[in-house]
Amino acid sequence: MDRFARLVLVLLVASPLLTCGSASDPEVATASVPGAVVYGTDDRLDVYAVTEAAWRNRALLSTVALVDKSRVNQADPNNVVLTGSTLQQSQVLCPGESFATQKTAAYCSGTLIDDDLVLTAGHCITNRKGCQSTAFVFRYAMDSASQATTITSADVFTCAAIVARVQTSTVDYGVIRLDRKATPRFTPAAVRPGRAAVGLADPLVVIGVPSGLPFKVADGAFVRDPRASTLDYFVGNPDTFGGNSGSGVYDAFTGLLEGILVRGETDYVYDAVGRCYQVNVCSMDGCGGEDSTYAFRAVDAVCATAPTTRLCPPVCGDGTCSDGESTATCPADCPYAPPGWTCSAATYDAGDGCHCKCGVYDPDCDVTPLPAINCKKGFVCSAAGTCVR
Numbered sequence: 001m002d003r004f005a006r007l008v009l010v011l012l013v014a015s016p017l018l019t020c021g022s023a024s025d026p027e028v029a030t031a032s033v034p035g036a037v038v039y040g041t042d043d044r045l046d047v048y049a050v051t052e053a054a055w056r057n058r059a060l061l062s063t064v065a066l067v068d069k070s071r072v073n074q075a076d077p078n079n080v081v082l083t084g085s086t087l088q089q090s091q092v093l094c095p096g097e098s099f100a101t102q103k104t105a106a107y108c109s110g111t112l113i114d115d116d117l118v119l120t121a122g123h124c125i126t127n128r129k130g131c132q133s134t135a136f137v138f139r140y141a142m143d144s145a146s147q148a149t150t151i152t153s154a155d156v157f158t159c160a161a162i163v164a165r166v167q168t169s170t171v172d173y174g175v176i177r178l179d180r181k182a183t184p185r186f187t188p189a190a191v192r193p194g195r196a197a198v199g200l201a202d203p204l205v206v207i208g209v210p211s212g213l214p215f216k217v218a219d220g221a222f223v224r225d226p227r228a229s230t231l232d233y234f235v236g237n238p239d240t241f242g243g244n245s246g247s248g249v250y251d252a253f254t255g256l257l258e259g260i261l262v263r264g265e266t267d268y269v270y271d272a273v274g275r276c277y278q279v280n281v282c283s284m285d286g287c288g289g290e291d292s293t294y295a296f297r298a299v300d301a302v303c304a305t306a307p308t309t310r311l312c313p314p315v316c317g318d319g320t321c322s323d324g325e326s327t328a329t330c331p332a333d334c335p336y337a338p339p340g341w342t343c344s345a346a347t348y349d350a351g352d353g354c355h356c357k358c359g360v361y362d363p364d365c366d367v368t369p370l371p372a373i374n375c376k377k378g379f380v381c382s383a384a385g386t387c388v389r
Helices: 053-062 087-091 128-132 295-305
Strands: 028-031 044-046 063-068 108-114 117-120 134-137 159-167 172-178 203-208 216-225 233-236 248-251 257-264 268-271 276-279 290-294
Touching (some): 053 108, 053 203, 053 248, 172 257
Antiparallel strands (some): 063 108, 233 290, 248 257, 268 276
């Protein structure tokens, strides 16, 4: 498949090891010859080299790097500097390895899924202390082979709270609330709705910080095992490394977020002759694959504890006339909607005046401002056609 040529987006992946960890702590295995992690060819690309604008935007507008605060220098708010050794230094790479001269500042990856919510792996943020010591950095990318993207203080966020977190041998996710809203400067990625399994051989794209490097977009992968009977995680063959933990794993055709990268194969193998490390290479069907927790499990946890309009389906009886609800389907929440009409969350603004649109119900009024009975209880229609107290 030509890189990204077939991607259609809906927009606006030896023994298993955790793929997260400090960029200075390489995951390595000893071998007398170079290893035989990438699957097939290395499909990782810097953001500037990605041909599809939609995937570039997903990297720059929806992806975050988890960076220890001690590595974030905000002395100049217009040019935030992230410190870290090069990949060559941190991994003792053999000559010719990709991205050897790039900085490795991050330790895990994440994805913005709501105004102020970041989805990552549960093992990336294990407690409140760890969350408070982490900076969540957008735009950690390369503009060219030698020039990093400028990061400002507006691109750096901190942790307000851990909203949901699970870390077991099969399910691993964390949802972090940022210290402020990231929208509209940044755009939440759309999570695939429902609780269905991914399809066998479905194409995958992963975006994150392999080995702590600036954002890389990797396509060319596919689902090897959906684990449809358990729906805890699915197995694929994306080119991912330590630091990719928490990365968004997307369906390559729909652009929807399907999973969170959480575990994978050994990244680097030792070349005893060269006394250096090389990227571990597996066939597309070889090694153990890379595991991704189903994203809907984290969304379910958010909806059970701190529901949001973007992530959670409307619930009849919650007191809000939400998208898709009407007097017919939920009279408790939509007592004033005319028969056959539904409420729109985009215009729902109970109590702040009449903003009627043809075919869209506002609970402060009806499509016709007269008579007064068309206003909610406690409101009357004004000469301007708005409902006022």
